[in-house]
Structure formats: C-alpha cells, structure tokens
Amino acid sequence: MAAQAEGRIDEERRASRPRVVLINPNTNRSTTSRMVQIAQEAAGELSDGPGGLAIEGATVSSGVPLITNEPALNAAADAVLELGMSLMPDAAGVIVSAFGDPGLDALRRRLSIPVAGIAESSFREAAEGARRFAVVTTTPDLKAAITARVIGEGFGAQFAGVWLTPGDPARLMAQEEALLEALLRGIEDAVRQDAVEAVIIGGGPLAAAARVLAPKSPVPLIEPIPAAVRRMAQMIRARS
Incomplete structure (x- = not known):
C-alpha cells in the first residue's frame, strides 16, 4: 500500500510540473533524444526540486540533420516556427535547441508562453x-x-x-x-x-x-x- 501511495504521489508530481518542449531545429531524432536527456538532468538540478520542469522533445520535419551554414539556419527558423505554433495549447514553455536560435524571435512574437534559446x-x-x-x-x-x-x-x-x-x-x-x-x-x-x-x-x-x-x-x-x-x-x- 505504501509503495502504491508513493507511486501515486510521483505521478501527481509529474503531472503538476510545467511541460516544456525542447525543439531540435536539426532533423536528427537521435540528437533530440540526447539533448532532452541533458535537459532533463538540468531540470532535476533546479532549486525547486527534482524534475522542476517536465522536458519533452520535438524534432522539425524538414531541414538538415546538422545545421552547419546560414542558409540551413534560416530554413530551420521557418520549420521551428511551424512546429512551435502547434505546441501552444498545452505547453508551458519552448526551448529552441540549436546554436543561433533559429525561429526564436518569431516564436516570441507569436506565442504567449515563455520561449528560450540555447544561444x-x-x-x-x-x-x-x-x-x-x-x-x-x-x-x-x-x-x-x-x-x-x-x-x-x-x-x-x-x-x-x-x-x-x-x-x-x-x-x-x-x-x-x-x-x-x-x-x-x-x-x-x-x-x-x-x-x-x-x-x-x-x-x-x-x-x-x-x-x-x-x-x-x-x-x-x-x-x-x-x-x-x-x-x-x-x-x-x-x-x-
């Protein structure tokens, strides 16, 4: 019974955490998984307790596996904006996870939730x-x-x-x-x-x-x- 109660408490804590979506502007889904793992570890180190944020990953559907030049960075901005707009209904925040922050400024203008870029x-x-x-x-x-x-x-x-x-x-x-x-x-x-x-x-x-x-x-x-x-x-x- 005690174990069941602890399990319910853990589920309630997870459900109450703000849901933050980490967007990978590169199309490589394995990279998304690695970045989400690191983000989750960082969330667990926050002062408001283990797992202060619930981090989920999302990968753009178009672009390149690894952004290495400005044309790819600019193209990623459009893909990030499209994906980010679809996350609005139930996300508490969005992290743009490519250095250069593609789409960050456009998302901030369009979304009413916090948006942060890794750069x-x-x-x-x-x-x-x-x-x-x-x-x-x-x-x-x-x-x-x-x-x-x-x-x-x-x-x-x-x-x-x-x-x-x-x-x-x-x-x-x-x-x-x-x-x-x-x-x-x-x-x-x-x-x-x-x-x-x-x-x-x-x-x-x-x-x-x-x-x-x-x-x-x-x-x-x-x-x-x-x-x-x-x-x-x-x-x-x-x-x-």
Whole structure:
C-alpha cells in the first residue's frame, strides 16, 4: 500500500510540473533524444526540486540533420516556427535547441508562453559578473551568425570571438574522441590567446561533448542546454 501511495504521489508530481518542449531545429531524432536527456538532468538540478520542469522533445520535419551554414539556419527558423505554433495549447514553455536560435524571435512574437534559446541563454550565463567570454564550435560557416547573435543580445563588449575546430563538422561529429580533443584544444586556445574567463560550447548537438568537457576546462564552461533550462525555469516562475 505504501509503495502504491508513493507511486501515486510521483505521478501527481509529474503531472503538476510545467511541460516544456525542447525543439531540435536539426532533423536528427537521435540528437533530440540526447539533448532532452541533458535537459532533463538540468531540470532535476533546479532549486525547486527534482524534475522542476517536465522536458519533452520535438524534432522539425524538414531541414538538415546538422545545421552547419546560414542558409540551413534560416530554413530551420521557418520549420521551428511551424512546429512551435502547434505546441501552444498545452505547453508551458519552448526551448529552441540549436546554436543561433533559429525561429526564436518569431516564436516570441507569436506565442504567449515563455520561449528560450540555447544561444541567448548561454550568452547570459557566460557574461555574468562582466566576464569576457568566447564561443568554441565546429561550424565555420556560422561564425558570422553567432557573432551577430551575441552583439544583438547586447554582449558584444564582453565577447572575445569564436574559436573553431578544424575540418569538416559532420565528419568530426562522428568521431567522439577526436571531437572532444578538438573542442578542448579550442577552449585552451581561447583562454591562452585572449584570457577569456568563460567559454561556451556552441551547438545543441554538441551538448554531450560539453558535459564531458566541463570538468576539464581551465575556465567555467557554459553548457547551452542546461543554461536554457535554467532560464526557462526563471521565466516560468516570473509569470506565475
């Protein structure tokens, strides 16, 4: 009987948690699953108790498996908007989980619920305490878009720039050890060359790598997905 009662309590707690949908603007569903797992772990670390938010994943139906350039980023914005609009009836919030925040601004104009992007959320955390920060990522063709996003969010004065891993992004992403080595080298280069005080790993699909590298980084490493989960929790609390 006690076990049954505990089970009912757990179900009631899950049902009472705000439902937040994490949208993957890339079409790779396995990437969505990995990102949702990391978001759920971050939700479990919130100050309002384990699982303060109920995180679910949604994957856009059109686009590319891995966004690596501005045309794909722009196309993803339309797909994100279409998917996000369909989530309105029973979602408490939406997280756009691609670095570059495709569709974020359009969703905010159309939805009455909180919408957070992993890029903007990571900029906010990296810039706390007036820290100088850098972005390390795998996509050279998105460097200009990332820089524009940082400046647009008002953090240009603290931004040291984008450090890039060498080689083809998709090929590097398929080699876990090589990816981790390349990203760590980028982190160390940013710290050595520009004395940055925080580093962001720029990319939703890089979330698992960011989690592995966090304890190895010589400066605080900002993980964009957990940053967005924390920002979403703040936004929902502010509304309630």
